[in-house]
Amino acid sequence: MKIGCVMWSGYIESMAEASRELDFLEINLKSLRDLEDEKTRIEFLDYLRDEADLILVSHSGFDGTVDELLSKVKDKLIINIGYTASFISPRVSSEQLSTIYRYLRLGGVENLRNALSYIGREFFDLDLKVPPPMEIQWEGIYHPESSCLFSSIDDYIKWYGEERITRASTVGILFYRSHVVTGDLEVEDALISALEERGLTVIPVFSWDFPNKEFEIAGNDSVIERFFIKDDKPLIDLLIDLQSSFLIHTEDRSVLNRMDVPIIKGITTYHRTEDEWREDMHGLGGELVWSVVMPEFEGIIEPLITGARVRDTAGGATSEHFSPLRERVEHLADRVLKWVNLRKKPTKDRKIVFVLHNSPCAGLESNVGAGSNLDTLESLSRILQRMREEGYAINDMPLDGEELIEKIMERKAISDFRWTSVDEIVKKGGAIHLLEKERYLSWFEKLPQDTRKSMIEGWGEPPGDAMVYKGRIVITGLDLGNVLVCTQPKRGCYGARCDGSVCKILHDPEIPPTHHYIATYRFFGEIWGADAIVHVGTHGNIEFLPGKSVGLSESCYPDLAISDLPHLYIYSVDNPSEGIVAKRRSYAALVDHMLPVMTESGTYGELNELERLIGEYELAKTSDHARAHALEHLILEAIDKANLNGEIESYENTEFEEVVRSAHNAISRIKDSLINKGLHVFGEAPEGEEKIELIASMIRFDEDVKRSFENDRERIKEAVSSILEDPDHERDDEIALKVRDISERIDLCKNEITNLLHGFDGGYIPPGPSGLPTRGRWDVLPTGRNFYTLDPTRIPTRAAWRVGRKLATNLIEKYERETGKIPENCGMILFSTDITWADGEELSQILYLIGVEPEWDEPGRVKDLRIIPLNELKRPRIDVTIRISGIMRDSFMQVIELLDDAIRRVAELDEPPDMNFIRKHALSQRETGLEWERATTRIFGSKPGTYGAGVNLAVNASAWETEEDLANVFIYWSGYAYGKGIQGRESHQELLNQLKTVNLSFRSNPTDEHDLFGCCCYYGYHGGLTAAARSLSGKDVKAYHGDTRNPSDVQVTDLSDEIERVVRTRLLNPKWIEGMKEHGYRGASEISGKVTKVYGWQATTHEVDDWIFNEITRRYILDDEMREFFEEKNPWALEEIGRRLLEAYERNLWNPDPQVLERLKKHYIEIEGWMEERIEDVSGTQGGSIDIFTMEDIESWKKKMERTISEK
Structure with a gap:
């Protein structure tokens, strides 16, 4: 047989x-x-x-x-x-x-x-006696020292020793029954041993995981109830999940809440050997979804690799078993021990470190406590107050956020920067510890050899030059008893200055963190004795340190920095892309927070006047022709005064009615935009009118609401108000039900602090979805949860495809209308936010540009791609040059592979080159000797393990002189290809080839919750690509912006128009400014950050009009009231604004009104005086000077760039 x-x-x-x-x-x-x-x-x-x-x-x-x-x-x-x-x-x-x-x-x-x-x-027909199937229990308890399996927890406790279990902290392990059946238990045995060596009791439970009635198999929900919970109380202090996919395979996951312990994810790589895992910077490859993404839906944290596949090909078939990664197992055990100790420790003895972010690139002194949409300082003050109420030992506690920042800045408890020297930090008491070189070396010498080598190459022999005082490393912060409040160390620069000579990460994206960085994080746990660490706000840099994307090794810097400390991270619910990176790379348990209330921008000043005149004209044109004629002149003057000329078609040869229509549309686009009303304070929930505004902003695109109110926001708000004021719930239609549901969810956001403190108790932080509330995602509420992202196999969705098709069509039509030609090559910026915010709208746009359509199965998963025939497409296939973000690479490789597959299939089509620009350009590149696989490469990103485009670093550090300098930085950072079977292959030549034929640059945005000035990466990528394409091609590459805030009204505009819209709705809008002023130092920091990004867009794209800089100067520098606000709350922020404005002028990026320039210079001297009064001794600091060091001035940087530049 x-x-x-x-x-x-x-x-x-x-x-x-x-x-x-x-x-x-x-x-x-x-x-x-x-x-x-x-x-x-x-x-x-x-x-x-x-x-x-x-x-x-x-x-x-x-x-x-x-x-x-x-x-x-x-x-x-x-x-x-x-x-x-x-x-x-x-x-x-x-x-x-x-x-x-x-x-x-x-x-x-x-x-x-x-x-x-x-x-x-x-x-x-063999004559054989065959016994019936032998029953082997489907679930039970295994222990390597026992000769039998246990079917009940009582039997196991009896064998293990009841006294031993009650005395020690207890850890549960849940693993696959198949490992018991096959005897493949090396990983489990190693983990059990490591935990028990640390004095922990272990309950190792095996199960089938899926319930099965035929075999009478219980699901994991029943297994957890049976072995880990007794008398409604958990028997364990933490659970390690060694299974893949979902832990619970039913919709009811309430057992996890009842168990209420942290659940840590131990990963065995089923498809990779240890060597394969170590060599791959992605870490897990295709196993990411099963091993990490799905468990995140259940609130499972800390994806730590514990075992790898071992192959045996003896006998002609490949058999496999799994071997423990000993160091990783020990590391997991160390982290488990810290978590259970945190859970067991009395509240009064717990020691917690809070880390505030302060991106030096945005002006370190002005930017302490940076955090997207969050008043981190007031939030931290509220958290500390609550902690003291609950028994935490906190001394010298600040009364509020204002007093907190005053203490930090008075003592200079920060890193050195332009206005701060190390000597001043020590002198004023900002140093909480001076770390001896010998103590640091005792840690440093235990790091992996390759890590030590890289750190020495980057920063010199320990202790290096960063934050060193008389040979000792300076650790800064506020010591409040059992709480430390610290600022995050600088990531890639050093010294009391900001320029191209000290911005080493600009020279080398892979540069490790400084000795000071590692020393600070090690100090927290090993000297100060921290039990947990909390990073406050979105986002810091620990999660973006060099290393694998996920499944980190002992050489990955996020793993080295966080060490064994339990990590909680306060994160914005609308930022799943970056939050997921924090979860996977720094082992963070997220506690998400609400957004500030979003309200209509409205109009003000000259815009108000123009709107009033248009209203009068509409009334007069049919009844009072003389008045209407007089109003025409007034309207044209008002358009000039409001600086709307650039957004309204030339009225010299245009019917006046068309001018009025264009003016009305421009005002409506401003007026109807949503802006944030200040910043969110952690643990607060909006009430009254603010709640009404928030709910109205969430439901405005709901189909029921659109049908009932026709996008009339005032009517929507009136309806919301009416429903909330109806205590008897007399109205019970769909809209009323939705409004009440959202209202209840908003009220529960008050539990944000409660859930954070529950994390300090070593409890389970429940999971929740993430996304944009104002795009109808009210399911992300209540906040205070450990958010997850989405299923990438459903991207793009059918709805996103419809929007993406419209985006593509509008883009082509706009370019053709302006140039008379169809674009051959579109430079596209593809961020992970397109996936997490918009379900793949821009991805769909790219697919439709190249003439490819997704095919979905019945549940909505993308099963294949269809090439759209040319006779159906009715236009040429457009080539694309795609710059992806590092987060896109790490989180959505399936999407990248889908896109790469589509591009390569199009390149292979036997079509005329003038109807298939991908094929046309690929054939042209092949003629230069480039292999076909390289000639069809279209997706580029940063080097594996690194993040960013570098351009924003060069701009912020003033490390450039010409557009070509910025182009070179973009090319250097971006020349790595990604796709099917391509994981960061060096491809600078392919990128150069593509950039030379780019006709336009493009990125879209689906929300008002984030804008062009929200992150420096926006101009770093989009502006960087634009500068590179213009520099290489010598052509006027168009810069466009996609607006899908209203999916039923998709628009493609000039980037300059979008810049002006955001400037008008925020930076120049008294309503937005007043909201920021309510938050004092943090509000001033937000204003300063946005101004520096306006400068960044101008440096990279030249799309910012002079009037914008003029008006910013008038609004913030020349206005007495605003100057007084900044002087009192955050003078460093105003200095940063003034310095950037002067730099814009000196670089010929701004041709200012002469009077504006004269007054700016006068007031900047005054502002510099404020700085010098505060620091007393300015020697050794850069101060306000702008020192330009480009790659030509720095030999080591120049050498790294030479090969790439020479290929141009």
């Missing part, structure tokens, strides 16, 4: 052993891994066709490989119990199939042997 058999690779060894004693049997075993090899697959097919009497499939996989084999031998006797269960022979009865299925699923060598004997008896 000859059997060809396909199985899980982990079962191959057991099946081989089972078949050895059966002399009637010859078996040819193959795993799916074996069948990935084409030669092996062909040989196995020949065996099945020519020799096999029967084909047994117990694992058919998901990729169709086995089904394809079976389709070629379907006349054979086939028994298939794989997932697809196809091609089963008619000779096999349902009873026989069920019996075989039971043998194989129960597992174990005995059952596998009996399954083979059963097959021999039933199908080959």
